[in-house]
Amino acid sequence: MVDHLLCKLTLGSPEVLTSLAAQDAASVLAGPEAAGSPPPLVGSIDQGTSSTRYIIFNKQGDVVASAQMEHTQIFPKGADKVGCVITTRNQIMIKTSRITLIIFVFALFRLVGMNTILWRFMRTYVVV
């Protein structure tokens, strides 16, 4: 119960942070009138099905800082129970069908590939 209330903070790499601090210090020294403006940062809220993430990016697209937190999900047993249902069966079915699709596509490629080779082989043979 306590675990999901924890918000996990992750900071960017030391190189990214050092460079950001240097840019920021330079902009402060240059003043608002000068060309040096504070390094532009962009925030991104990713409100997902089981957790929420907030990530701050720099201009180069490096992660400067991020925080993540899970939220309560309600899995009702009866039809009258309220909340969010996530049926494992459903997810497994989605995963299974994806795997089946991938296998099918590979099988198809293989089949097509073999046919192509056979067909080319035949043609080469005929031409020769």
Add this chain to the structure above:
Amino acid sequence: MEIYENVCRCVNIAHEGLNEALKTTMTIKTVGITNQRETLVAWNSSTGQPYYNAIVWDDTRTTHTAREIAHEAPCVNSFTKDSDKLRAQTGLPLASYFSGTKLRWMLENVPLLRQDLQSESECQNVRFGTIDSWLVYNMTGTPNDKYRTGGIHVTDVTNASRWLLMDLKNLNWDETLVGIVAGKNNPKVPLSTLPQVLR
């Protein structure tokens, strides 16, 4: 409410963490939102309170609802499957996945929501939205302020396209689609209760 609070907590902790690490205050230019898409929230703008828990995209409680809509929707032609009746207009098959089926489920199962939609004065306070709408609404206003203005009620076109209520041709809510999906035995859902579609 928990989701919005968690967003605030994540934002605060990331910024506090960064400022502490750099020993300065960093500002950000802008914020983007990506969200769990078809998950639906209904709330009242005068109280700022949701009518019900959010119904998540993979919640299968509306499987039967989707079948009902498929059965009730007008026939396109005799070759079209029931589940494809709205596909030409919305691009979607009729399945429990999409927000419109969750909206209908709420109309049928949440008494206060039904009651408010049937009341002329309360009806204008009803808001439906996906999680992006709910977050923007909460981040841009203060539902409990003196004037109870709340925030802005918007969504983007890609999220709107997952409701079963948006016409792909004009990228806006379609009154006929709303009528079909909401069901004729349920209270009418005015377009003003849906978020403005930003394009």
